[in-house]
Structure formats: structure tokens, C-alpha cells
Amino acid sequence: IKIDIGNFDAIISSAPLNVHLNKKSKNKILVQTIHDLIPLEYEPKKLMVNSFSKMLQCCLSSNNIFVSETSRKKFKYNMAPKFSNPKYLKNKFLKDTVITQLPTLLFEENNNQIIYDNILNTISIENKLPLKPFKYFLFNASIDSRKNVFLLVNAYQNSNLQKNGISLVITGKLKKDKYSLKLKKIINNNPGIILTDYISETLKSTLYLNALSLLSPSIIEGFGIPVFDACCLGLPCFASDCLSHKEILELYDFDSYLELYTPESEIKWTNVFLKKGFINILDVEEKRLSRIKRYKYISNKIFDNFSNQLSRFYSEL
Numbered sequence: 001i002k003i004d005i006g007n008f009d010a011i012i013s014s015a016p017l018n019v020h021l022n023k024k025s026k027n028k029i030l031v032q033t034i035h036d037l038i039p040l041e042y043e044p045k046k047l048m049v050n051s052f053s054k055m056l057q058c059c060l061s062s063n064n065i066f067v068s069e070t071s072r073k074k075f076k077y078n079m080a081p082k083f084s085n086p087k088y089l090k091n092k093f094l095k096d097t098v099i100t101q102l103p104t105l106l107f108e109e110n111n112n113q114i115i116y117d118n119i120l121n122t123i124s125i126e127n128k129l130p131l132k133p134f135k136y137f138l139f140n141a142s143i144d145s146r147k148n149v150f151l152l153v154n155a156y157q158n159s160n161l162q163k164n165g166i167s168l169v170i171t172g173k174l175k176k177d178k179y180s181l182k183l184k185k186i187i188n189n190n191p192g193i194i195l196t197d198y199i200s201e202t203l204k205s206t207l208y209l210n211a212l213s214l215l216s217p218s219i220i221e222g223f224g225i226p227v228f229d230a231c232c233l234g235l236p237c238f239a240s241d242c243l244s245h246k247e248i249l250e251l252y253d254f255d256s257y258l259e260l261y262t263p264e265s266e267i268k269w270t271n272v273f274l275k276k277g278f279i280n281i282l283d284v285e286e287k288r289l290s291r292i293k294r295y296k297y298i299s300n301k302i303f304d305n306f307s308n309q310l311s312r313f314y315s316e317l
Contacts, residue, residue: 010314016055029317030062036222037074042146063317064096067223070243072098097313100251102306103232103299104225105205107292113285119206128194129167133288134281136167136194137273138211140204140226141218143172145179148217148240148263153186153193155266159273162192166277169207171196208233209288213276216240217263224248231257232302234294238272252298 002022005011010029013019021030039045039052060079066072120131129135137156141147149170156168170193174180187193199207208214214230216239224244230237231254239245240263249258261268281287 010317016052016059018051018055018058020058020061029314031065031317032059032062033065033067034059034071034075035067036071037078038146038220038222040078041074042220061094063094063313065313066096066098067101068244068247069098070247071222072096095313095316097309099306099309099313100302101223101225101228102302103229103295104201105208105229105233105295106201107205107209107295113288116206116209116288119203120210122203123194123196125194128191129162129165131167131169131194132165133210133284134212134279135165136169136211137276138169138171138207138214139216140171140207140214141216143170143174143180143183146219148219149183151217151263151266151269152215153183153190155269156193156273157186157190158266158270159277161273161277162190164277166212166273167192167194169194169196169211171199171204171207173198208235209291211235212279213238213272215269215272216245217261217269218242218245219263221245227258232295232298234291236276238269238276252301 001017001019003011003019004022004024005028008028010031011021012031012033014033016032016034019030021028034056037056039048056075056079059075064075066075117133120133123131125131139147139149139152143149152168152170156162170187174184174195184195187195196203196207208229213236214226216224216227216237218224218240219242221240221242221244224239224242227237227239227245227248231248231251234257237258239258239260241260242263245258245260249255249260261272
């Protein structure tokens with residue numbers, strides 16, 4: 001699609017689009033944001049591959065922002081044959097950069113901590129363990145095979161932690177496919193596994209704040225926002241050793257909060273539950289306050305870096 005952006009100086013996409021600037025906009029700036037190449041890598045479907053490939057090819061004619069160095073390297077590798085095409089050599093002046101995105105959790109300036117208990121109590125739980133602060137593990141992502149949810153469910157059942165009042169909270173909505181239907185049967189028969197369905201940003205932040213640990217055994221990621229959010233909060237996090245999670249491990253002091261495991265080893269993930277499921281937080285309020293304090297400090301640093309990197313990038317265009 002060729003577009004004319006009129007009197008604007010630039011157009012910025014938040015994801016790859018199949019767009020070009022027309023001749024009237026030849027002195028304007030087009031910036032595309034590339035998160036990942038997952039449609040090409042994981043269970044690729046022909047229609048999606050064709051469509052997504054065309055979007056990525058358009059990014060050869062734009063300036064690009066990548067959310068991780070992993071995504072940039074994959075883009076360069078997959079698009080390598082295109083770079084030698086004379087059609088694209090004329091665009092060698094185009095620039096790209098990697099900018100770490102902002103964390104997504106929300107906490108207000110409020111020391112009245114009873115609000116967090118009240119929000120937790122809004123989760124409807126039928127025939128399940130009561131949801132209490134620091135008595136559950138958290139999985140926060142879409143529910144599909146790429147996210148490796150069955151590994152967590154099996155590992156949790158192996159640990160038998162439900163007998164000790166420790167839950168596994170799974171956010172997200174089940175689909176109507178075989179994967180979700182099979183998962184639903186297991187969840188319905190296990191009182192320790194709580195499925196929340198879709199949740200608001202407020203509830204998501206509250207679940208992070210009160211969790212024992214975040215678990216993310218994804219097979220592949222473009223960045224890994226759940227893991228990133230957990231590290232910003234100071235919430236212990238156990239994640240798969242995919243390339244993007246390794247990149248997060250090297251940010252700031254995140255290696256103090258993040259441990260990586262292969263996404264195939266059910267034994268190691270079972271041990272995560274056993275190792276962390278018996279931790280007793282004696283002062284709930286103090287723990288929550290220390291997490292919020294850390295989150296505000298780290299998120300402010302990330303915001304400053306984000307702003308500086310973005311300003312520097314646009315000044316070079």
C-alpha cells in the first residue's frame with residue numbers, strides 16, 4: 001500500500017505493515033517497529049508466512065526499530081538475500097536500532113495495601129484454593145502451544161503443592177482448539193490450578209505484586225514482556241533459555257532475579273515448584289512495598305533510556 005502522509009513529518013508503525021511512502025512523501029520519514037519473526041519460525045502457516053514476509057520486505061524500505069537484538073539478527077538473517085537486490089541497495093542510507101520497551105505494570109502512589117488484597121479477592125474461584133498473597137505461582141501470557149503451558153501444569157501436579165495450599169495461576173483465555181480443551185480438562189480436575197480468563201491491567205499488576213514467582217517456559221519469544229516486567233518488579237522469575245530471555249538476563253541487575261531452564265525438562269520445572277513453593281513471606285506489606293519501590297526506580301531508568309535512545313535515533317534520520 002502506498003500512502004501520502006501530507007503535512008506530517010513522519011509515520012511510525014507499531015508493527016510491520018505492508019506500506020510504502022508515495023512520491024509525494026519522498027522527503028518524509030517512515031519508521032517500522034519489528035517485534036519478532038515468530039510467524040516464520042513457529043508452526044508456520046502458508047498464508048501467514050506469505051503475508052508476514054511481504055510486511056518484512058517493506059521494512060527494507062523503512063527505518064526500523066527492533067525490540068531486541070535477537071529480533072534484529074533474525075531479521076537480517078531472513079532478509080539477507082533481499083539486501084543484495086539493486087532495488088534495495090538505494091536504501092542503504094536507512095537506519096535501524098534496538099530500543100528496550102517500557103515495562104507494563106501499573107502501581108499508584110498508594111500505601112493503603114488493603115487495596116491489593118481486595119483486588120485479589122475479585123477473582124472468581126469455584127471449588128479452588130483461596131488466592132492469598134505469596135501463596136501462588138503466576139503464568140501470564142496467551143494460552144497456546146508456543147507458551148508451553150502443559151509443561152507447567154504437569155510440573156505443578158508432580159510437585160503436589162496444592163496439598164500445601166500453593167496455587168498455580170494461569171491468566172489468559174482458553175481457545176476452542178484441541179490444545180485448550182485438553183488443558184481445560186486437567187485444570188477442572190485440579191483444585192490448585194486457577195484460570196483467570198482475560199484480566200485487566202490492574203489485576204495483572206496485582207497478581208505480579210503478590211506472586212511467589214513468575215514462570216515463562218515459552219519455546220520462542222520476540223522479547224519476553226512477562227519476564228521483563230517480573231525482573232523490573234524484583235519478582236523471582238523462571239523462564240525458558242530462548243535467545244530473547246537470555247538477552248533480558250543481561251539487562252541491569254536482572255540476573256539476580258531471573259533463572260533460565262530448557263523448555264523441555266519437566267524434571268527441572270518440577271524442581272522450581274519444589275524449591276520455591278515452601279517460601280514463607282513473613283511480612284507481606286514490607287515485601288510488597290519493597291517491590292513497588294524497586295519497580296518505580298527501575299522503570300524510571302528504563303523510561304529515561306527509552307527517551308534518550310528514541311531521540312538519538314530520530315536525530316540521525
